[in-house]
Amino acid sequence: MPVSIKDVAKRAGVSPGTVSNVFSGNRAVKAELIERVRSAAAELGYETDRAASQLRAGKARVVAALVPDLNNPFFTSLIASIEAQVRDEGFDIIVASSHGDADEEARRLSALLAWRPAGIVIIPCSDEFASRNILADTQVPFVVADRVPSLFQGDAVTMDNIDAGTKAAEHLVALGHRRFVVAASTLKLQNIRERCAGIEAVLAKEGLAPPTLIEVGLDFDTATERLGVFMEGEQQASAFIALTNFATLGILACAHQTGLSVPRDISVVGFDDYSWMHAVSPPMTAIRQPVKQMGQAIWTRLRGHLDGRSEPASREKLTCELVVRASTAAPSSLGDTLRIA
């Protein structure tokens, strides 16, 4: 029942090769025949079989994306951005999640490779990035995004994380804050460490005490739990910086639980910029990652390798932007005292 190129050829009174040329545009076909083939195809409802096409042609119009978590809107926005890029050129996207596990990452990567895609974009689940060996063995162009091991050689697109940390810290210092808490997901990740470094550098330059670092884990529940334990204890910080989306939520939830008011008692800078951040009260000051540009940069890199051109590997670094809203303000008392309710 599936209609093949031969059926179309027969109906249009041409050879299969000609039909192929009409659709692929690989070789010129006379206008009249193009017309005949097109209408024959339309009548039959023919659509070229991608598996067959890809098998013969050797190149697939697919790009594969492997991310740590499909529930994390940062990752899915990135996928959305890439999708918007590639669809104009007739590419499709196949997605997979490593669920934050290195072994699963390797397995999924192999599975994706089995598609012989035109390119792969991967956001590794850890800095070890053990899977890189798998990729090294293939010919498939790939770019590593967001979490890039420091001494990685290939194509990569990241944020300028040091700068992101710097901006957040400078903003709060300028407001008059002196004691900082940083809520990081985990310091095992290079990008998180860089964000911390940016913050620490600013505080050091200003002669302030280094920030209190809290590792809050990778999901909301553990984040609130760990921050909760910390905030119950007596402490003096007035400035909180979240280094991931879930850390932002964790800080907010705990502040609410312990009866601290934002920004009166504490100021908080969130990470990632989502719609809810300017809908809530107070609207959140946050560091916005240029997700869309990231998708563009990734595709540009992949695109470069596409026609067999072997471009030199490059590392691109995008800069984040601090969006100032109302969750940050000058500390209420000069002593930076924190009131626990």
Place this chain on the structure above:
Amino acid sequence: MPVSIKDVAKRAGVSPGTVSNVFSGNRAVKAELIERVRSAAAELGYETDRAASQLRAGKARVVAALVPDLNNPFFTSLIASIEAQVRDEGFDIIVASSHGDADEEARRLSALLAWRPAGIVIIPCSDEFASRNILADTQVPFVVADRVPSLFQGDAVTMDNIDAGTKAAEHLVALGHRRFVVAASTLKLQNIRERCAGIEAVLAKEGLAPPTLIEVGLDFDTATERLGVFMEGEQQASAFIALTNFATLGILACAHQTGLSVPRDISVVGFDDYSWMHAVSPPMTAIRQPVKQMGQAIWTRLRGHLDGRSEPASREKLTCELVVRASTAAPSSLGDTLRIA
């Protein structure tokens, strides 16, 4: 350089057919040969080419998902749920976005069909669902999710939207609210209309005035704009129900803008349950859609058609849950007066 089944066969000293049988498990192979083939494959780094496999076998281990927007976390969570289901069985997922446009939907659908996937799940961008004709012409099993035209015949998985509306309205009525505003994305969508119907039925039963309906559109910016215009005007409502995620955000943003306090001045029930909802203050009362179960239900349906079994079409309806938090409370004055700042 790509290593094929022949290379493995040669190295293991068997025929290609045998190698195929080892990996596909289609026919029995002696333990000793399995061992030889496996290790040969491992040494060579062989992974079976899915395009070739699929071409010959006629069936693909892929399911395609077509959603209106990859930036909407409801849709991507659903994809995440489906991914979690199918990966155990060695299926991959290919995603596409219709960007809310019916023509694009049709185009993307054809493109997806060209993969000859094992199944397709589609969340239509409108009730017209013009693309259904495309699907009707194929043999590919598909299930329509979330937005299902009322007289659609095939497999479908939806929420019990009437019940969702009912729950929200009953909750607010029980708190003592008498004047309602409903923020809907657009009444063109069947599911939205059903949610409204649920609310209206409750109010009617209680002898209350029907709710004021506002169509806020499909994204955050237009939502805040339209709600803003409305809230500036004098009105008396104390109870707000959002019917989509963006409507929730719109209400919150406008309340904040016009200086209304939640839940003191107005109560609001949000739609969809995201992490941010219990992190913000006040934590939001909301209607939670069982996204995970929805993914499971979809795969169960698709799975049923997989081995050629032709099961009867069915429509599955999942029930939502009202999560009560702190954004809803009894109205402050019995007269239901709304203070405009």
Place this chain on the structure above:
DNA sequence: GGAATCCTGTAAAACGATTTACGTAAATCG
């Protein structure tokens, strides 16, 4: 005006797997 070049069509050979048809050895059966 003859040779070289382009243009555009067809037939047939791939691509890398699966599957069918067949063959041989071993196991089972009456």
Place this chain on the structure above:
DNA sequence: CGATTTACGTAAATCGTTTTACAGGATTCC
């Protein structure tokens, strides 16, 4: 014990494209 089935291996056909090789007619070039 001879006949029949089972078990398991191989060779070759096949899936639906793309691409190569070739061919005939039109064009172009000296």
